Every structure is written in C-alpha cells, then in structure tokens.
Amino acid sequence: MVSTKKRPAVDVTDIDQLPLKKSKTEGAAGSSKQVSSKKSKNLSKIDSSLTAQHEEVHPPTNDDIPDWPEVDLVDLMKRIEANIPQKDNLRYDSRAEKLNWEEISFGNYSATECKEMWMRIQKRVRRFRLLKEVLEDAKLWVSKPWTNFYHSQKLNRHPNLPKRPLSTYMIFYMEKKDKVSKENPGMNMTAVSKCISEMYKNLPDKKKQKYVAMAAAQRKEYEEKMKLFNQAHPELASKVSKSKEPKQQMEIGPRKPMTPFKLFLADKMNSHKNDSDFDRHAFTEKYKKQWRDMSDKKKVIWINWAMEEESKYQEELKDYMTENPDFAPAPVKTVLTKEEKNLVERVAGKPEKPPNSGYSLFSRIMLMSAEMKHIASKERMAEISRLWKSFSKDEKNSYQEQVNHMLDQYKLEYATYLESLPEDKRQEELLSNHPKRKIKVDKESKPKPTKKKKEVKDVQAQQPSDLFEGEPEPPPVNALQLFMKTFTSEAKNASRESEARRSWQMLPDSEKIRYRKKLHEIKQRYIEDYEKFLKSLTQEQLKEYSLQKNRKALGGSEGSDSDSATSQQESDSEHSLSDSDSDSDSSDSESSKNNSSSSKSSDSE
Structure with missing residues (x-):
C-alpha cells in the first residue's frame, strides 16, 4: 500500500511568509500572479469573518449619541451656518477646523464642547455625494465649460477674456524689476x-509722463477688446451685471455717517478721481500723514461736519424706522474718537477737570517730573504711593488746599462754559455727565465661573426709594436688560437670570426688535423727564442732589471693594460740575484720614 503523509496545517496569518517558487519563464510568472490573487481573496474572507465575530461579541454602543436638548442642537446648527463664509469652497472637515468656535459657543457650552458635539453629529450623517447631486453641478458647468472647480479663480477666466491693463506704477515696476534684481x-x-x-x-x-501715456494706451486697447468680447459673449456680460445688483440692494436704511478723517479723505480722493496716474494707496498714505500734521483749528472744521452728518443720520433713521417698523438698525459707533471729543470741547471753551484729591495732584506732578523717568513704568505708582505715605499731615494738607482752590476755579469756568451753550446742548452736557450708579452684588450669591467667559453685568434700574424726590427712574442699559427685568420680576436669583439669558438667545428676531423699540421709547421718555426734573430744581436743591449722588457712590465703595469703587467713582464723575461740589466737600475730610486710609486712596489712584 502506498503511504500517504498528511500535510502540516498552515496558519492563515503566515500565508504572507510562504515562499513562492521562482519561475524562469513567463508562464511561471503568470502562475505566481494567480497564487497571489488567490491569497489576497482568502485573506479578505478571513478578515471579514473575524470582523463579524468581533461585532457579535462587542455590539456598537450608543455612547456617542448627542445628549444635548433639541433646542440647543438647533441653535448650534444656526450658529455654525452663520459662521460659514458665503463663498465657501473647502471640504466640510477642513471648514469645520477653520471655524471660529469661540463665536459659535453659547449659553453654558464652551467652544471645545460645541466643536466636539459637531464632530459627533458629523459621524451620523451622510458625507458623500450622490450622482444626482453631481449632475446638478454639471448642468451649471455646461454653460461655462472652461471652468474647473479645483482651479483658482484666475485660471477659471474665459480664455478669450481680455487681461486688465497695468497701472502706471506697475508698468514702471515691470520695466525696472529685472534690472534692480541683477544689480x-x-x-x-x-x-x-x-x-x-x-x-x-x-x-x-x-519722465513719469511716459508711463502715464503707456497706461492710457493700454486702458484704451483694453476697453476696445472688452467691447468686442461683450458683443461675442452677451450672456457673460449679463451675468456680470446681475451679480452686481445684490451688492447694491444690501445697503438698507439711511447711509451711515463717516468719521472726520473719512470725510477729509473722501473729499481729497474726489479731487483726484480723474487723474490718469491715480494711485489710491499712495494718496491714502499721503493724506493720512497730512491729517496727523493738521492743526487743531483746521481739524475742528471736519469734526463739526462729521457731527452734523451724524445728527442728520439720526433724524433720517427715525423717519425710516417709522416707515419700516420691521427694520432693526445695526448698532453704530459714534463718529468721534475720545481725542476728537476733547478737542471740540477744548476749542469750545470747556475747562479741564482738575485732580479731585491731594494725592491725585501729587501723582500728576510726580509723573511729569524728571526723577520718575529713570524708574520703570510699572513701579512708578508704587514709588509715588511710598513718597505720599512718608509726607506729614501738613504737607498733605497743602496739596489738598491747592486742589480746593483749583476746584473752585474750575466750577466758575465750567459754569461760564454751560452758560455759553445753547439750551439743548446744555441739557445734553448735563445728561452726559450724569453719574452711573454702581450696584452692590452679594459675593455669596455670585456663582463661581467654570470657564473663562465675558462678564455680563446685570445692571438693574435703581429703586424708587433711592431716587431724589421727583427724579425719574433710569431705564435699562440695553434690550437684554429690559427683557431680564421682565423675566426676573417674580424670582430674582442666579439660576433665573441664567435662564433669562438663554431665553433671550432663543428669542425670535421679531421679538428682539420689539424689545429694542420699546427700550428706545423708554430712553426717549427718560431724557425728557430728566430734563424737566433738572429744570425744576432750585440752586439749593441742585447742590443737595449732587451731594446725595456723591454719598450714594461713596457708600457703594465701602468694604473690601473700596479701592475699585473709588476709582470707578472718579471716572464716572469726570467733567461733571455737580460732582465738583461733592469733591470739594469730601476734600475737607481728606486731611483727617489716617495712614491706612491714605494707603487705600493711593492704591485707588
């Protein structure tokens, strides 16, 4: 009998290591290819069976199911959509990485949490395209077959579209570039x-005229070629004109006012618009320097013009909002900078506010002295504070006496300045210097922040019992505060306030517009009532009212927060005549303060 030997079992994982017979002919080479293909098929079958067994043992879990409320998920989608650029041409994952997740974050969700949630959602939706969807793009491509989505906009130009002519400077640049590079x-x-x-x-x-003539010739040639191109391709010309129409329609409502510098620049640019060698960048830099070097007397002309344009805009905006009740104007910053406002007031004769304490005067003198220049800027105030503490009581009193004299002089000059103003401007000046009220917040009721976020100050209207007799109640600062005042009227606690903020974020735009309009009406009514209130006061009542405001502000600065509140009170009462009275009264007690209170005063400065 013929003995048969059993072949040894071969582990599947060792198939890759099995040696293949080397073939000497092409036929042998073909057989080796067949062996390798069979080997790969066997491996794929084994791999799929192992995967199936693994899935039976370890079924997929639902741990990655989004656990946010549906309302928050919808809000997240809206915020992501708002942050996607209009002309987006990146892959979905690349665009997700480049989004500003800090802007997308909302409520109690951080930027990281929002991004992680989107990544989990992204895994559960289809991310490939169907043939039908590709066909829709192909239908659009048929009308412009020279384009390619994966090429840049420059390469997607029509092959017969004339190239734009070079400017005067670019012609000069192209001529000199090689020569300068060689040298x-x-x-x-x-x-x-x-x-x-x-x-x-x-x-x-x-010599420049030569390049101007060359640029003009190129421009003329370009315009002629464009005429021929538009005649040959009228459908492209119509598309270009249609694409420009929406940009013109985007400007809704009255035109926003310009800053003094922009008015100056626009006026100068208009005088050069017909120049053949017009270079916008060069002229802009030229007039920026001219604006910086301009005298205050000339600059005030442009500032006054900007203020007139701003007041016209406010009137036009009121009329437009009356005709279009659904229109919600975007917030517009004032056209004047702080320096420009101070310049206008200085030219109009408004006196400069003196220091309100002996320490403030001493600090101002020392900061301008030569001996402080060799001390690091961060250490100067500490050195000034040390010197002030070393002074005797009489030395401190001498500085305070100077301040009292300066304040008396300031009050006389400020009263003269107020008399020189028209009635409306006078009331506006008094109203603008109306001090802001600080609201004391109980430290225990403050929730500890879990992550770094922008502080939202809950500014509430002052209680009627804290107001002067006949003084109108101040309105909320913004529409959010008005909404929160209504929302938290029943239960005022931290959780309720956070709930109110979240409710405001989910509020429809139409409701937000309604609150903004309501706030605008409340503020207008408050201004009118406050003007009537000021007019109704006698000189004695006005002084008493000023003292009461100062006492309230000083009362809010007691305790551990005295330093910061004192600093805030000084900034809030800046340029106010009524506060000057309170400063002079409070300055009488400056000399009787002990060393510890002097230290606090110096730190607050």
Whole structure:
C-alpha cells in the first residue's frame, strides 16, 4: 500500500511568509500572479469573518449619541451656518477646523464642547455625494465649460477674456524689476519692491509722463477688446451685471455717517478721481500723514461736519424706522474718537477737570517730573504711593488746599462754559455727565465661573426709594436688560437670570426688535423727564442732589471693594460740575484720614 503523509496545517496569518517558487519563464510568472490573487481573496474572507465575530461579541454602543436638548442642537446648527463664509469652497472637515468656535459657543457650552458635539453629529450623517447631486453641478458647468472647480479663480477666466491693463506704477515696476534684481543679487522681492517704489516716488514728472501715456494706451486697447468680447459673449456680460445688483440692494436704511478723517479723505480722493496716474494707496498714505500734521483749528472744521452728518443720520433713521417698523438698525459707533471729543470741547471753551484729591495732584506732578523717568513704568505708582505715605499731615494738607482752590476755579469756568451753550446742548452736557450708579452684588450669591467667559453685568434700574424726590427712574442699559427685568420680576436669583439669558438667545428676531423699540421709547421718555426734573430744581436743591449722588457712590465703595469703587467713582464723575461740589466737600475730610486710609486712596489712584 502506498503511504500517504498528511500535510502540516498552515496558519492563515503566515500565508504572507510562504515562499513562492521562482519561475524562469513567463508562464511561471503568470502562475505566481494567480497564487497571489488567490491569497489576497482568502485573506479578505478571513478578515471579514473575524470582523463579524468581533461585532457579535462587542455590539456598537450608543455612547456617542448627542445628549444635548433639541433646542440647543438647533441653535448650534444656526450658529455654525452663520459662521460659514458665503463663498465657501473647502471640504466640510477642513471648514469645520477653520471655524471660529469661540463665536459659535453659547449659553453654558464652551467652544471645545460645541466643536466636539459637531464632530459627533458629523459621524451620523451622510458625507458623500450622490450622482444626482453631481449632475446638478454639471448642468451649471455646461454653460461655462472652461471652468474647473479645483482651479483658482484666475485660471477659471474665459480664455478669450481680455487681461486688465497695468497701472502706471506697475508698468514702471515691470520695466525696472529685472534690472534692480541683477544689480542687487542678494535682495529679496520685498526689498526689490520697496526700492522700485522709492524710485517711482522720486521720478520727475516729465519722465513719469511716459508711463502715464503707456497706461492710457493700454486702458484704451483694453476697453476696445472688452467691447468686442461683450458683443461675442452677451450672456457673460449679463451675468456680470446681475451679480452686481445684490451688492447694491444690501445697503438698507439711511447711509451711515463717516468719521472726520473719512470725510477729509473722501473729499481729497474726489479731487483726484480723474487723474490718469491715480494711485489710491499712495494718496491714502499721503493724506493720512497730512491729517496727523493738521492743526487743531483746521481739524475742528471736519469734526463739526462729521457731527452734523451724524445728527442728520439720526433724524433720517427715525423717519425710516417709522416707515419700516420691521427694520432693526445695526448698532453704530459714534463718529468721534475720545481725542476728537476733547478737542471740540477744548476749542469750545470747556475747562479741564482738575485732580479731585491731594494725592491725585501729587501723582500728576510726580509723573511729569524728571526723577520718575529713570524708574520703570510699572513701579512708578508704587514709588509715588511710598513718597505720599512718608509726607506729614501738613504737607498733605497743602496739596489738598491747592486742589480746593483749583476746584473752585474750575466750577466758575465750567459754569461760564454751560452758560455759553445753547439750551439743548446744555441739557445734553448735563445728561452726559450724569453719574452711573454702581450696584452692590452679594459675593455669596455670585456663582463661581467654570470657564473663562465675558462678564455680563446685570445692571438693574435703581429703586424708587433711592431716587431724589421727583427724579425719574433710569431705564435699562440695553434690550437684554429690559427683557431680564421682565423675566426676573417674580424670582430674582442666579439660576433665573441664567435662564433669562438663554431665553433671550432663543428669542425670535421679531421679538428682539420689539424689545429694542420699546427700550428706545423708554430712553426717549427718560431724557425728557430728566430734563424737566433738572429744570425744576432750585440752586439749593441742585447742590443737595449732587451731594446725595456723591454719598450714594461713596457708600457703594465701602468694604473690601473700596479701592475699585473709588476709582470707578472718579471716572464716572469726570467733567461733571455737580460732582465738583461733592469733591470739594469730601476734600475737607481728606486731611483727617489716617495712614491706612491714605494707603487705600493711593492704591485707588
């Protein structure tokens, strides 16, 4: 009998290590390919069976199911959609990485939590395209077959579209670039550009005229070619005109006012718009320098013009909102900077507010002295505080006496300034200097912040019992505060306030507009009532009212928060005549303070 030997069992995982017979002919090579293909098929079958067994043992869990409320998930989607650029052409995952998740974060959810939640949602939705969806894009592509989605916008130009002509400077640049690069072999392109720019600035007008003529000839040739192109492709010309229409329709409502510098720049640019060698960047830099070097007397002309335009805008906005009740204007910043406001007031004769304490005067003198220049800026106030503490009581009193004299002089000058103003401007000046009220917050009721977020100050209207007799109740600061005042009227606690803020975020735009309009009406009514209240006061009542305000502010600064509140009171009462009275009264007690209170006063400065 013929003996048969059993083959040894081969582990599947060792198939890759089995040696293949080396073939000497092409037929043998073909057989080796068949062996390798069979081997790969066997491996794939084994792999799929192992995967199936693993899934039976370890079924998929539902741990990654989003556990946020549906309302919050919808809000997250809206915020993500609002942060996607209009002309987005990135893959979904690349765009998700580039989104500003700090802006998307809301409520108690941090930026990281919002991003992680989106990544979990992303895994559960379809991320590939169907053929039908690709066909929709292909239908649009048929009308412009020269385009390619994966090419840049420059490469997607129509092949027959004429190239734009070069400007005067660019013609000069292209002519000199190679020459400058050869003369300076180690110079990079940025330095080459700067060098050519200087050459162009120093070019005489006669030589520059040559490049101006070349630019004009190129412009004329370009316009002729564009006419022929539009005649040959009228459908493209119509598309270009249609694409510009929505941009013009985006400007809804009255035109926003411009700043003094923008008015100045626009006026100067209009005088050069017909110049053949017009270079916007060069002219902008030129007029920026001219604005910086302009005298205050000339600058005030543009500032006054900007203020007139701003008041016109406010009137036009009121009329437009009356005609369009659903219109919600975007918040517009004042056209004047702090320096420009101070300049207008200084030219109008408004006196400068003096220091309100002996320590403030001493600090101001020391900061301007030569001996402080050799001390680091961060250590100067500490050194001034140390020197002030070393002074005797009489020395401190001498500084306080100077302050009292300066305050008396300031009150006389400020009263003269108020008399010189028209009635409406006078009331506006008094109202603008109306001090803000600080609200004391119990430390125990403050919830500990879990993550770094912007503080939302809950500014509530003052209670009627704290107001002066006949004084109107101040309105809420913004629409959110008005909403929160209504929302938290029944139960005022931290959880209720956070709930109110979240409810405000989920409120429809129409409801927010309604609250903004209501707040606008309340503020207008308050201004009218406050003007009537001020007019009704006698001189004695006005002084008493000023003293009462100062006492309230000082009362709010007691305890551990005295330093910060004192600093806030000084900033709030800046440029106020009524507060000057209270400063002079409070200054009488400055000399009787002990060393510890002097230390607090110095730290608050």
